[in-house]
Amino acid sequence: MISIKNLRKSFGQLEILKGIDQEIRQGEVVVVIGPSGSGKSTFLRCLNLLEQPTSGEIRFDDHLITAKNYNINQAREKMGMVFQQFNLFPHKNVIDNITIAPIQVKKMEKSRATTIAIDLLRTVGLEDKKLAYPSQLSGGQKQRIAIARALAMEPHVMLFDEPTSALDPEMVGEVLDVMKKLAEKGMTMVIVTHEMGFAREVGDRILFMDQGQIVEEGTPDQVFSSPKHVRTQDFLSKVL
Amino acid sequence: MIRKKLQKISVFLMIAIIAVAGLGKVAFAEGDTASKKTIILGTSADFPPYEFHKIIQGKDEIVGFDVQIAKQIAADMNANLVIKDISFDSLLPALDSGRVDFIISGMNPTPERKKSIDFSDIYYDGKQSIMVRAEDKNKYKTMDTLKGAKIGVQKSSLQEEIGQTIEGANLTSLDKISDILIQLQTKRIDAAIMEEPVAKASLTDNTAIAKAVPVTDINGYAVGVKKGNPELLDQINKTVARLTKENKVQEYVDEASSLVNGQQKKLDTFSFFWKYKTYYAAGIKYTLLLSVLGVIFGFVIGLFIALLRMNRIAVLRWVGMAYIEVLRGTPMLLQLFIIHYGLAISLGINFTALESGIITLSINSSAYLAEIFRAGIQGVDRGQMEAARSLGMTHTQSFKTIILPQAIKSVLPAIGNEFITIIKESSIVSFIGVADLMFQTQVVRGLTFAALNPLIIAGIIYFILTFGLSKLLGLLERKLRTSDIH
Numbered sequence: 001m002i003s004i005k006n007l008r009k010s011f012g013q014l015e016i017l018k019g020i021d022q023e024i025r026q027g028e029v030v031v032v033i034g035p036s037g038s039g040k041s042t043f044l045r046c047l048n049l050l051e052q053p054t055s056g057e058i059r060f061d062d063h064l065i066t067a068k069n070y071n072i073n074q075a076r077e078k079m080g081m082v083f084q085q086f087n088l089f090p091h092k093n094v095i096d097n098i099t100i101a102p103i104q105v106k107k108m109e110k111s112r113a114t115t116i117a118i119d120l121l122r123t124v125g126l127e128d129k130k131l132a133y134p135s136q137l138s139g140g141q142k143q144r145i146a147i148a149r150a151l152a153m154e155p156h157v158m159l160f161d162e163p164t165s166a167l168d169p170e171m172v173g174e175v176l177d178v179m180k181k182l183a184e185k186g187m188t189m190v191i192v193t194h195e196m197g198f199a200r201e202v203g204d205r206i207l208f209m210d211q212g213q214i215v216e217e218g219t220p221d222q223v224f225s226s227p228k229h230v231r232t233q234d235f236l237s238k239v240l
Numbered sequence: 241m242i243r244k245k246l247q248k249i250s251v252f253l254m255i256a257i258i259a260v261a262g263l264g265k266v267a268f269a270e271g272d273t274a275s276k277k278t279i280i281l282g283t284s285a286d287f288p289p290y291e292f293h294k295i296i297q298g299k300d301e302i303v304g305f306d307v308q309i310a311k312q313i314a315a316d317m318n319a320n321l322v323i324k325d326i327s328f329d330s331l332l333p334a335l336d337s338g339r340v341d342f343i344i345s346g347m348n349p350t351p352e353r354k355k356s357i358d359f360s361d362i363y364y365d366g367k368q369s370i371m372v373r374a375e376d377k378n379k380y381k382t383m384d385t386l387k388g389a390k391i392g393v394q395k396s397s398l399q400e401e402i403g404q405t406i407e408g409a410n411l412t413s414l415d416k417i418s419d420i421l422i423q424l425q426t427k428r429i430d431a432a433i434m435e436e437p438v439a440k441a442s443l444t445d446n447t448a449i450a451k452a453v454p455v456t457d458i459n460g461y462a463v464g465v466k467k468g469n470p471e472l473l474d475q476i477n478k479t480v481a482r483l484t485k486e487n488k489v490q491e492y493v494d495e496a497s498s499l500v501n502g503q504q505k506k507l508d509t510f511s512f513f514w515k516y517k518t519y520y521a522a523g524i525k526y527t528l529l530l531s532v533l534g535v536i537f538g539f540v541i542g543l544f545i546a547l548l549r550m551n552r553i554a555v556l557r558w559v560g561m562a563y564i565e566v567l568r569g570t571p572m573l574l575q576l577f578i579i580h581y582g583l584a585i586s587l588g589i590n591f592t593a594l595e596s597g598i599i600t601l602s603i604n605s606s607a608y609l610a611e612i613f614r615a616g617i618q619g620v621d622r623g624q625m626e627a628a629r630s631l632g633m634t635h636t637q638s639f640k641t642i643i644l645p646q647a648i649k650s651v652l653p654a655i656g657n658e659f660i661t662i663i664k665e666s667s668i669v670s671f672i673g674v675a676d677l678m679f680q681t682q683v684v685r686g687l688t689f690a691a692l693n694p695l696i697i698a699g700i701i702y703f704i705l706t707f708g709l710s711k712l713l714g715l716l717e718r719k720l721r722t723s724d725i726h
Contacts, residue, residue, distance in 0.1 A: 050626055077632035087627035091645050100641065101631035146627075153631060 007056035018212035031199040034209035080150030086142040088134040120148040140171030160191040282340030284328035286686030289496035290346040305492035337584035343464040348398035362460035370450040380450040392420040392429040399433035418685040523680030534601030542609030567607035597669035616647035656713035
């Protein structure tokens, strides 16, 4: 579904991604772990070109999205993204936050977009907040709304960029629950996270990144129980 | 994508500019429909009994003996007379730029003026006199006693030249006779040089005409026309000769003087306002029109400039920056004069005074608003743009529906301040003769020679406008904030 070839990204002199090759398959939940500054978020943000790769190729649903003349908005419609800082639109209420993209991008009828939004709100357990403004919500509620907002575009893949890092500990669970349900429904997901328990439980495949490279990958059991690489061992001994 | 947005905005701007330009065209066309030709008189109507405003049967009219002469000239030419009230200082530029066809404004044909315009024969030979405070009446018996005195005169007038010949005199040059009178009453000056008819018309219990009489070789008043216009000059001279022969001019002077007399009466501020309310009402209308249009156009242009200023293309960014820096770095009065007179003389672009005023206010405020918008747009968290783009929205869609509303909301107080500033600063259009609140205030001052009342009333009105607006904006802000508690 997403195929990444020799992806490199530099900010000025600093090379953040040093050649990444990956294949994300349909229905797969891929969890990216690694120390801070290892390039996890940059890697994720390259997938929908929020960061423009310095070189390399990314294919999504058989389109070469890194091609110069490719209209990236078409790919982004099918790639939902959830941010660490939620990035809800503060001047719009919950329903409008969720329906704005279907209405503007897919030219969907407002009534139909609203029906879909209410359904999604039910899924994330926030139907009663449909008229609230983001400033009236807790962090966990905001992130669940952000997930619903991304899902409203009916994406083929969901990208999560440290979705629980900005949350108070007691709110982490409600967001992870929503993500878990999503994974169970067969959604293709790429998740950057520090929640190792969640990674182990939900992930089909774990990528361990360090210094701009994928150092080790495998099933959760392989990576967490018997890490091969010394840097993986070192990292896991610190976080587990 | 951003280019598409810019295209849309520039098309809108062009329409706006054409619409403004069109205003002038329409007005011009209407004037043309009359079969008689039109001749435009320029005069500074704050100079009783030569030319001044007076309410006659509820209508504000410019009257005075200069106006009578202008009417005779127009009648002899079988033309419609249109009178334009312009500050004395701006009469020559107005003639030069073709905004008026001739000027009659108690103007002496000095050699200096003769360099730039042509004058008719003298139509009235006025004497000069020295006006002093009543208690000083006997202090200044001869011109010699004025040596070293502080003397008030009207700016760029013959009296100013006379003043310059008085040894050691300390001259104060002002635009309005009423200002000179206030300076005299408040002892900032010791004496004022004025035409005799003016001095007589403006006498009060506190002032007197001294025995000293200024002498000058240039006496009398003449009609001014643009250089290289012998036919018009000939025609005017014929009328002047006829009026002199029929001894009509003195008759007009007496008539006008009697119109002035009885105008001054002590009134309290409110009664004063009530008596001259039509002037103030007319002024408020223009002040509001100018401010509202200035703000609307300033808003649109400012947004466009802000987009230029933040553009990815360096040249456009530079253009935006230059626009902002130049407009913020030069006085608005200067911008007004360049647009109104400068463009007319150098490029033949003749905006009406109202158009020039609107354009100046719009572009001036647009520079400030552009910086306000830029601050607002840059103040929106970049995660907002990323979130919108990650949903597949285009750059334009994201900017329009996500970034801009938040930016404008956050800079609303700053925009409100700019609106209030425009209301106040719109007063500068009075310099080019737009009859706004400030202009009407000056008219009332010229009319009544009242020192304080016209100014206090104008102050109160400006305050009500700005204070009312700031309260209104505060209300709007609170309303917006309830939907977005941070």
